[in-house]
Amino acid sequence: MSTLTNLTIAEARNGLAKGDFSSQELTESHIAAMEAARGLNAFITETPDIAQLRAKASDERRAKGEPAGAMDGIPIAIKDLFCTEGVLTTAASHILDGFVPPYESTVSANLMNAGAVMLGKTNLDEFAMGSANITSYYGNVINPWKGKGGKDLVPGGSSGGSAAAVAARMAMGATGTDTGGSIRQPAAFTGIVGLKPTYGRCSRWGIVAFASSLDQAGPMTRSVRDAAIMLGAMAGHDPKDSTSAPLPVPDFEAALTGNIKGLRVGVPKEYRIDGMATEIEGIWQQGIDWLKDAGAEIVDVSLPHTEYALPTYYIVAPAEASSNLARYDGVRFGLRVPGDSLDDMYRNTRGEGFGDEVQRRILIGAYVLSAGFYDAYYMKAQRVRRLIAEDFKKVFENVDVILTPTAPSAAFAIGEKMDDPVAMYLNDIFTVPASLAGLPGISLPASLNSDGLPLGLQLLGKPFDEETVLRAAGVLETAAAFDGRPA
Amino acid sequence: MSYILAGESGDWEVVIGLEVHAQIISKSKLFSGSATSFGAEPNTHVSLVDAAMPGMLPVINEECIEQSVRTGLGLKAEINLTSVFDRKNYFYADLPQGYQISQLYHPIVGEGTVILDLDDGSTREVGIERLHMEQDAGKSMHDQDPKRSFIDLNRSGTGLMEIVSRPDLRSPEDVGAYLRKLRSILRYLGTCDGNMDEGSMRCDVNVSVRPVGEAELRTRAEVKNVNSVRFAMQAVEIEARRQIDVYDDGGQVVQETRLFDSVKGETRSMRSKEFAHDYRYFPDPDLLPLVISQEYVDAIKASLPELPDDRKQRYMSDLGLSAYDAGVLVAEKETAAYYEEVAGGHDAKLAANWVITNLFAVLKDKGVPISESPISAAHLSQLLDLMADDTISGRIAKDVFEIMAETGKAPAAIVEEKGLTQITDTGAIEAAIDQVIADNPGQVEQFKSGNEKITGWFVGQVMQATGGKANPGAVNKLLRDKLKS
Numbered sequence: 001m002s003t004l005t006n007l008t009i010a011e012a013r014n015g016l017a018k019g020d021f022s023s024q025e026l027t028e029s030h031i032a033a034m035e036a037a038r039g040l041n042a043f044i045t046e047t048p049d050i051a052q053l054r055a056k057a058s059d060e061r062r063a064k065g066e067p068a069g070a071m072d073g074i075p076i077a078i079k080d081l082f083c084t085e086g087v088l089t090t091a092a093s094h095i096l097d098g099f100v101p102p103y104e105s106t107v108s109a110n111l112m113n114a115g116a117v118m119l120g121k122t123n124l125d126e127f128a129m130g131s132a133n134i135t136s137y138y139g140n141v142i143n144p145w146k147g148k149g150g151k152d153l154v155p156g157g158s159s160g161g162s163a164a165a166v167a168a169r170m171a172m173g174a175t176g177t178d179t180g181g182s183i184r185q186p187a188a189f190t191g192i193v194g195l196k197p198t199y200g201r202c203s204r205w206g207i208v209a210f211a212s213s214l215d216q217a218g219p220m221t222r223s224v225r226d227a228a229i230m231l232g233a234m235a236g237h238d239p240k241d242s243t244s245a246p247l248p249v250p251d252f253e254a255a256l257t258g259n260i261k262g263l264r265v266g267v268p269k270e271y272r273i274d275g276m277a278t279e280i281e282g283i284w285q286q287g288i289d290w291l292k293d294a295g296a297e298i299v300d301v302s303l304p305h306t307e308y309a310l311p312t313y314y315i316v317a318p319a320e321a322s323s324n325l326a327r328y329d330g331v332r333f334g335l336r337v338p339g340d341s342l343d344d345m346y347r348n349t350r351g352e353g354f355g356d357e358v359q360r361r362i363l364i365g366a367y368v369l370s371a372g373f374y375d376a377y378y379m380k381a382q383r384v385r386r387l388i389a390e391d392f393k394k395v396f397e398n399v400d401v402i403l404t405p406t407a408p409s410a411a412f413a414i415g416e417k418m419d420d421p422v423a424m425y426l427n428d429i430f431t432v433p434a435s436l437a438g439l440p441g442i443s444l445p446a447s448l449n450s451d452g453l454p455l456g457l458q459l460l461g462k463p464f465d466e467e468t469v470l471r472a473a474g475v476l477e478t479a480a481a482f483d484g485r486p487a
Numbered sequence: 488m489s490y491i492l493a494g495e496s497g498d499w500e501v502v503i504g505l506e507v508h509a510q511i512i513s514k515s516k517l518f519s520g521s522a523t524s525f526g527a528e529p530n531t532h533v534s535l536v537d538a539a540m541p542g543m544l545p546v547i548n549e550e551c552i553e554q555s556v557r558t559g560l561g562l563k564a565e566i567n568l569t570s571v572f573d574r575k576n577y578f579y580a581d582l583p584q585g586y587q588i589s590q591l592y593h594p595i596v597g598e599g600t601v602i603l604d605l606d607d608g609s610t611r612e613v614g615i616e617r618l619h620m621e622q623d624a625g626k627s628m629h630d631q632d633p634k635r636s637f638i639d640l641n642r643s644g645t646g647l648m649e650i651v652s653r654p655d656l657r658s659p660e661d662v663g664a665y666l667r668k669l670r671s672i673l674r675y676l677g678t679c680d681g682n683m684d685e686g687s688m689r690c691d692v693n694v695s696v697r698p699v700g701e702a703e704l705r706t707r708a709e710v711k712n713v714n715s716v717r718f719a720m721q722a723v724e725i726e727a728r729r730q731i732d733v734y735d736d737g738g739q740v741v742q743e744t745r746l747f748d749s750v751k752g753e754t755r756s757m758r759s760k761e762f763a764h765d766y767r768y769f770p771d772p773d774l775l776p777l778v779i780s781q782e783y784v785d786a787i788k789a790s791l792p793e794l795p796d797d798r799k800q801r802y803m804s805d806l807g808l809s810a811y812d813a814g815v816l817v818a819e820k821e822t823a824a825y826y827e828e829v830a831g832g833h834d835a836k837l838a839a840n841w842v843i844t845n846l847f848a849v850l851k852d853k854g855v856p857i858s859e860s861p862i863s864a865a866h867l868s869q870l871l872d873l874m875a876d877d878t879i880s881g882r883i884a885k886d887v888f889e890i891m892a893e894t895g896k897a898p899a900a901i902v903e904e905k906g907l908t909q910i911t912d913t914g915a916i917e918a919a920i921d922q923v924i925a926d927n928p929g930q931v932e933q934f935k936s937g938n939e940k941i942t943g944w945f946v947g948q949v950m951q952a953t954g955g956k957a958n959p960g961a962v963n964k965l966l967r968d969k970l971k972s
Contacts, residue, residue, distance in 0.1 A: 082542075083540075083541060083542045089541070091541070096541070099541070101540065101541070101542075102535075103535060103540070105542060204542075204544060205542065205543070205544050206542040206543075207542050208541045208542050209541075209542060209773075211772070212771075212772035212773050213772035239546065240544060240546060241544050241546075242544065242545070242546050242547070242773060242774050242775055243772075243773065243774075243775060319769060320772050322576075322767075323574050323576050323585070323586055323767070323769070325585075326576060326578065326584065326585020326586055327539040327541070327583060327584050327585050329578060329580075329585060331580050331583070331638070332538055332539070332540075332583060333540070333541075342579075342580055342636075343578075346578055366767060369576070369767035369768075369769050370765050370767055371765045371767075374767075374768075374769070378769060
């Protein structure tokens with residue numbers, strides 16, 4: 001049974017179709033894996049009962065000969081930022097104590113309608129704010145990969161629980177959300193595939209908001225094909241989200257032709273940062289060579305405003321967050337810590353309910369939006385954001401995809417960088433620019449470093465051109481033939 | 488007609504600008520599908536969006552856009568084809584999102600004009616600075632429990648139009664005329680019911696004073712909680728007087744929000760400057776800029792009803808009514824509709840008189856609006872018919888009208904029932920005249936000795952004898968002939 005957990009979604013789909021095994025068997029083996037790996041703290045809430053019911057229903061549909069959905073019978077995990085009807089939803093925050101939504105997010109509903117089986121809700125950085133999954137009220141997530149001497153490592157963040165669950169074979173795939181790199185960076189840290197679609201490709205309805213103009217849901221899987229399958233089930237126009245794009249969903253899997261002859265791949269010089277680790281530079285060059293060997297044309301490109309992306313992001317995202325998180329006030333749901341007056345109640349509830357990182361970002365956000373500072377910070381950041389987007393637009397007139405490393409390092413140990421928020425923010429240096437421009441990006445595992453830890457490569461694409469990104473990623477995946485897996 | 492207040496040091500002029508919040512008439516709220524209605528059980532018209540549940544997103548209600556554009560066109564204002572929603576951030580228990588979605592930087596409607604109809608029949612233009620859409624908050628109820636406040640979110644998220652005037656108003660009368668005119672326009676357009684007592688139209692009054700002759704504006708105070716036209720007028724008077732006293736005492740007026748207390752007849756400070764909110768406005772990232780086409784605006788323009796100013800002009804030029812009468816008749820859409828039904832096929836001025844003088848007296852007496860008039864427009868029109876075809880005299884008509892007011896019956900039925908049909912048969916009138924002359928030789932003598940004025944007395948006697956039914960014209964003529972003979 002344990003071999004079932006090693007299958008990709010595509011393989012499991014074929015096995016289910018052929019009747020090699022049932023969804024109930026597949027699900028049971030994942031439930032067992034989830035229980036066995038509790039030490040990683042990847043899940044905040046396990047929902048084995050729901051999983052069993054849904055697996056049974058899938059098997060029954062299949063037995064009746066009903067057409068199978070794209071994810072029919074496939075056990076997956078849902079990041080605990082997606083509201084799930086009747087199931088505790090926490091955003092890994094104390095402030096959402098006991099919050100059980102009476103509604104289902106559009107993305108998770110789309111997955112369930114495609115037949116997916118939910119195993120549980122995965123851990124994350126509180127309100128998706130973090131790059132190491134160390135800010136969760138429910139504790140750190142531990143990377144299934146171990147450092148030297150068996151040292152515990154961070155899984156990256158904020159979708160660290162989803163990344164750990166997929167890497168450790170607890171789930172075949174998981175939803176993530178990416179605001180500045182929260183899908184791609186943990187995917188790189190745990191040796192899996194993480195795809196952030198174009199802003200507007202997946203509905204944000206029912207996802208606890210962090211930064212509305214940046215948040216985007218995407219799949220985390222163990223293969224590029226799986227990412228294509230899962231994205232197809234998640235995406236689509238949603239009239240309930242005004243920023244959702246009214247576009248049809250392409251057949252992403254069909255884009256995986258394996259042929260990238262003549263594809264123009266941009267390599268941005270600004271991503272070659274000072275003091276870049278040799279292993280990162282090495283894997284980047286390796287990626288370039290792989291693509292070249294497959295017939296792609298490599299083009300040196302320039303994205304001149306790259307260095308401003310991180311400071312811009314850390315104005316825009318906290319500004320939106322400071323406003324988005326105002327609704328957690330103890331009045332209608334979640335935690336309430338009483339006080340002598342309304343203001344006292346707010347202070348007590350938000351003081352106890354939010355962790356340090358969330359409070360830090362609320363303060364930064366309130367500051368940059370405040371009278372007298374708005375023009376200097378928020379307005380300026382919006383202007384720089386436009387320049388960053390224009391950089392990409394110009395480059396994409398000449399190239400089809402851009403290749404960069406996903407993160408400046410492999411996974412680091414729990415405890416590192418913890419007392420220096422700025423050092424922590426630097427984790428997102430390669431992922432944030434595309435987030436600001438709303439572009440699709442994928443991270444896939446390319447190789448192991450000298451410590452035996454996975455390193456990721458990132459491909460960025462044009463708006464709503466996930467197909468080309470996936471096609472190029474498929475070729476890289478084949479070339480890399482990454483077969484590392486955590487112990 | 489200028490409104491000048493005397494202070495210790497000299498005369499003061501009052502400068503007023505109004506911010507009116509008008510609840511948009513729409514089936515559902517500005518950004519959610521919940522129903523908008525007044526008086527429902529608390530928290531029964533609340534969607535997940537209105538309650539600001541995690542992950543919920545606003546989606547603009549197209550009906551509210553249309554209503555706002557319609558209102559902008561009614562205010563002769565420029566319509567901005569691109570407008571942007573901003574978040575106004577502040578914490579309050581009845582504001583679930585922790586911010587109000589509004590339009591600070593790029594409102595949907597720009598500059599426009601409202602024409603005031605003043606009591607003396609003259610008119611004056613007041614500038615409109617802008618109109619923008621925004622969400623209403625819920626309602627806090629502090630009187631339900633000794634320790635806790637209760638929240639009703641029915642109103643939360645309802646669409647409002649904030650209509651901001653220029654500081655062009657100079658007196659309480661101006662304020663009254665402006666509010667009444669604005670309400671009239673909104674009602675004609677069908678974009679807001681204008682019911683101040685139900686809170687569907689609310690206003691904040693910005694007041695400052697300056698010595699007569701000074702050109703610069705001085706510091707203003709914003710007076711809130713003014714929920715009727717009368718209170719708005721009172722608030723101006725009271726606040727202007729307070730500010731003049733402050734200046735006379737050598738003090739300075741501070742920019743602040745003040746609360747109007749109609750019971751105590753005062754305004755008092757709500758929030759001083761150091762507690763002023765920093766609303767941290769920024770564009771709402773959940774909503775795209777609102778872009779509408781000129782064709783869309785033109786289509787709405789083509790569907791606009793005749794508005795009070797145009798209708799007043801028509802009553803004056805086509806129907807020959809005075810500015811005052813026309814102004815009175817068009818002020819309320821219902822009155823104008825009533826008047827037009829009565830006036831159809833009749834003398835327009837006569838119809839106006841009946842409505843303004845007689846009908847208004849009945850309505851005032853009974854304390855009902857014209858929509859609940861005991862006399863329907865059709866009945867009043869029939870009454871004019873009966874006068875026009877000489878079935879009854881004007882005098883009898885007044886009696887019939889009174890009976891109509893009491894019973895609601897049709898005039899023809901009343902005339903029939905009471906036998907009030909006018910006597911035009913000369914034989915019958917002559918007989919009555921002969922009798923009066925025979926009975927009053929003394930008065931006949933006076934007439935003959937040159938007192939022509941006594942004719943009126945004779946007419947009265949004849950009318951009395953015929954129960955008022957004799958045709959007054961015929962009585963006059965026959966009486967003179969007979970007295971002279």
